[in-house]
Amino acid sequence: MPCPPRSHELVFFVNGRKVIERNVDPEETLLAFLRKNLRLTGTKYACGRGGCGACTVMVSKNDPVSKKIRHFSVTACLVPICSLYGAAVTTVEGIGSIKTRLHPVQERIAKSHGTQCGFCTPGMVMSMYTLLRNHPQPSEEQLMEALGGNLCRCTGYRPILESGRTFCTESNGCQQKGTGKCCLDQGENASSSFGGKNDICTELFAKEEFQPLDPTQELIFPPELLRMAENPEERTLTFRGERVTWISPGTLKDLLELKVKHPEAPLILGNTSLGPAMKTRGQFHPILLSPARISELTMVTKTSEGLTIGAGCSLAQLKDILAETVSELPEEKTQTYRALLKHLKSLAGPQIRNMASLGGHIISRHSYSDLNPILAVGGATLNLISAEGTRQIPLDECFLAGLASADLKPEEILESVHIPPSRKWEFVSAFRQAQCQQNALPHVNAGMRVLFKEGTDSIADLSIAYGGVGAATVSAQKSCQQLLGRRWNELMLDEACRLLLDEVSLPGSAPGGQVEFRRTLVVSFLFKFYLEVLQELKKLVKLFSAPDSQRHPDISDRFLSALEDFPVTVPQGVQTYQSVDPHQPPRDPVGRPIMHLSGLKHATGEAIFCDDIPMVDKELFMVLVTSSRAHAKIMSIDFSEALELPGVVDVITAKDIPGTNGAEDDKLLAVDEVLCVGQIVCAVAAETDIQARRAVEKIKITYEDLEPVIFTIQDAIKHNSFLCPEKKLEQGNIKEAFEKVDQIVEGEVHVGGQEHFYMETQRVLVIPKTEDKELDVFVSTQDPAHVQKTVSSTLNIPINRITCHVKRVGGGFGGKVGRPAVFGAIAAVGAVKTGRPIRLVLDREDDMLITGGRHPLFGKYKVGFMDNGRIKALDIECYINGGCTLDDSELVTEFLILKLENAYKIRNLRLRGRACMTNLPSNTAFRGFGFPQGTLVTESCITAVAAKCGLPPEKIREKNMYKTVDKTIYKQAFNPEPLIRCWNECLDKSSFHSRRIQVEEFNKKNYWKKKGIAIIPMKFSVGFAATSYHQAAALVHIYTDGSVLVTHGGNELGQGIHTKMLQVASRELKIPMSYMHICETSTATVPNTIATAASVGADVNGRAVQNACQILLKRLEPIIKKNPEGTWEDWIEAAFEQRISLSATGYFRGYKAFMDWDKGEGDPFPYYVYGAACSEVEIDCLTGAHKKIRTDIVMDACCSLNPAIDIGQIEGSFIQGMGLYTTEELKYSPEGVLHSRSPDEYKIPTITDVPEEFNVSLLPSSQTPLTIYSSKGLGESGMFLGSSVFFAIADAVAAVRTERDLADNFTVHSPATPAWVRMACADRFTEMIPRDDPKTFKPWSIPIA
Ligand SMILES: Cc1cc2nc3c(=O)[nH]c(=O)nc-3n(C[C@H](O)[C@H](O)[C@H](O)COP(=O)(O)OP(=O)(O)OC[C@H]3O[C@@H](n4cnc5c(N)ncnc54)[C@H](O)[C@@H]3O)c2cc1C
């Protein structure tokens, strides 16, 4: 057999250093190469699909056409390493380091408090850095655009934006630009100075400290690459891997010949379509042809006939070309170009637009393609080329439908795309609606074009194409044909809607679901187009002074609002907090906005997360095998084929567990039976992650389905399938009270679940030691002691042999309390069995599938009230979907019931809750622990009462709120004074009452857009309702040089606990924080810790640290007294000489919590956090989209330990809550398979979701005696305040329904997605869509709440 020719050398640069790879694997991505081969772990993996931006790096290339160097951001997880030939890559490590010099972007993001867990930070830094390389003084709009593809789950984006804004041209330091009011004029006490003299501060960082940006200091483009680009190689380069060969020809001729030789081989450009398909849809291509070096594919020609754009141009380049062309040509010629530009602004994030090519986009023919519908209606032509010659085909419905007769031949490629200009009397528009405004695949999109007979409104030509309503872009050809010759009027519109709904039919079972919504969009978009064109026609007709018969009736101003899309705006806002006492010594950091201890390391990529730990000797990689059935008996597991694959070392099953396999009803590894899709059955250990993943595909498990299979709460109720007994609290006499009220309302509320979507997926590294069965477990967890205990019982070895280490966690939000123990234990079994270290890193899909999240909830209420709005009786019954095992569901039910009353005193109150057992992955702890879901029922009930009384909801809230010292339903006494203060301040700061009037005015004037405003109070109980959880320990060592090592039982999840602990230690020991260090949380230094959760981490650990420091200081006191003028170092030296121990354990025996459920009484919580939030939104009744106009939050933090961190927690949790209530939607198939397993399908808020104005203030002069320095824990409470956006949307929807005389008691459904909003705003379009009998089809997804 002839030997295959050898691979060529791959040459590129990383951070200014030349990389020559002789044995490159074309299947390898840049991300894997950076992390594994170059050990540059600053670039993070979080989704692997281009959807989150955590892996952003900058690529620089010399553009062969313009001869300019192009710097652009990319997502390294989708960049094939072979595509980098001749390119320079810059990673976060390449721009600055804490060891040498920080880049201003790194410095500013850290010092502006733009990092919490820090996992997204390197990606954010690189997006901003790339922007600055291209625009050293960008505009704020450019900044927003640059960050549009980067997700952050912690910060709420505001501080990240703030840091970037310091580079912007127009940034003047005033954060309330555009409002006509400066933050410096905020009120009598306001002071803009950082730590200023007055009471109130509005700055969280000192801009003056920042080093200036000096563009001359940046890495230059490597001269060697410049030379290579100037003398391009013409030879074909071949990179041969184990399974795949990458061929990169240097000339078009060679490419075409290769295409003849390998007709099946795809052309690979951006890899944004091929990459995800190869990863998740099992596509495999042994040969990939890369046309990256073919300059013909990036040619652009502009003639009077239109634009011809090379198929190899990126979508970002396309955007620039179109923008330039639009600026050069008269408006009438640029209709199609403008429509394309509109969608190019919201299509994906900038990284994807930089990578994705026009050719790849067109040829992929995704049904959701944003550009193909416009290109199709705009009459675009595809210029094809092959070795045989060239030809043109239209980009029409036949091409889009993939008809062989209208498609490329296998040996052909797309060379360029011709887009003709529009003509006079021709109008082109584009429409799209997605789950959120930016960086989200569209539900439905459309391109529409109409040409009129000159000087008339008679349709000469019409084309309409839709995306998202079928397997490919759908062209409504027949309907358009039938409308030719019709006049542009209401009659035509009605007929067109009827025709379109007939032609563009979407079956009830269509993939993607939301069928009725998508049908409605088909006609809603048409209506928008109709109005748009009508407006334009009116202008033209006026211009041509057409006869009266051609004149159109004026569109009333009320209806014009249908025309405008919501623009992306740059958020503004003010953060207000109380400054420290002017007498506080400057070195005492408590109460000051100190930067996160790891902030700078986050920003440089030097902060080490679990998977950044270098590979250890003989390490294996583990991948989990999960059940594909919801409820079944395991008949057999055959892994013989998997074991034969290269690199596969072992398969771990339940039989390999030496100790306990989890709990009887919650096994670590399934035995005999599976209870949900996603349950872990076994695990493969192999030499590499790729080998382990390939082996997983070869494992054959056979099942026999079992009955019943339960997914929904309704089914669980029907089958009496519950995880634990009912929890109930009751006061007063419900029955009697209902008899005496003026009115009674009953209602239902459905609240969907939520995925934690921590940016760092679950990871663990287990290293078995050689002696005494010892194991080191490096794990990303909120509860290392639990991991330690579980590993111990699973392996049947004592706890003292296992040490768990947590350096930092890339976000937890409750999702890393219980689950990490499962992964730790399975990995430990593998490590012990193979005798080798095991690394387990869940990919995003598996993480979302396996780990469960927030419990979906179904609530029913019955409320009795007087006509004045006073609630006399309330009966709430809640069911949560717990999934297949107990996990935390009983506790969540208890918390839910304990917290349901929220801020209201209702004398006759009954609250009941049950956790349903279903065949879904077990749901678990999530920030707020039941409160955010449950309290939505209470607040919805208030809104329903308001509607019945004809009063605004805020009046009902005020009327029923706790006002004086009182007792909760479980008889715990509390003083609601701070609640009332928060409420009043929020009303005042948000100018609520005047804005309510403005909203009403707006709504009177606008039919298709409505505004809504809502203010929500909050009483949130902090802490665990169990005494054993209220304890903490710390260990503080002072070394002989005076440096101090602090360890405590809390874990750094991004919430800044380590920063706060050092602030405490610094105050107590009276030395600056610079003397101190925290190295990690370890079960070997502080044992038997409790989970870092329930908002009390800093409270309890702070007291333990305080205790340790006080012990140490007490010991030092005689020495200090003897030498009061001495330095800290002198005292420590003396203490050592005098044999005084310089190490102390601190302990805090905290709150004695108790709850007697039989009596319904207790003191379960140490204290409450109070707050209020007011939000205003505007909705588009035709699409269901909304924009967040403004949010004001007032929170009672008492004496904040660190206002920057606390405001960060409030903002971050608010935005996370907003996600829960507006965009985050889990989709399950009728077989219980989670569809939404990536950022493509599950939308957490992006930077463009932040309210346009976002103000947060901490309530001044508030005190609480129970906690460290009278501070309060704010980790979770802000989550619920996100519901103010939900209720503002509901308010707007209610305005629509009132105006249209629709019933006021519609079912409350969270999240308030565009689909829910659109369908709630019923109109003639929702009425005209066909509705299917649910019995006649199987839906794509089922509601589980
Ligand atoms: C995170 C993410 C978000 C996205 N969001 C959106 C969105 O909001 N809206 C939207 O419309 N799209 C979206 N997309 C899809 C994106 O637009 C397409 O994936 C992209 O345009 C494909 O281009 P590419 O260069 O990456 O193609 P590749 O993946 O490189 O190739 C795709 C296919 O095109 C073929 N091909 C490429 N060039 C040629 C040519 N010249 N001749 C013949 N065949 C060719 C290849 O053979 C291959 O089969 C998103 C993608 C990602 C990853």
Ligand code: FES
């Ligand atoms: S990891 Fe690359 S975009 Fe998410």
Ligand code: FES
């Ligand atoms: S700081 Fe952005 S994800 Fe944690």
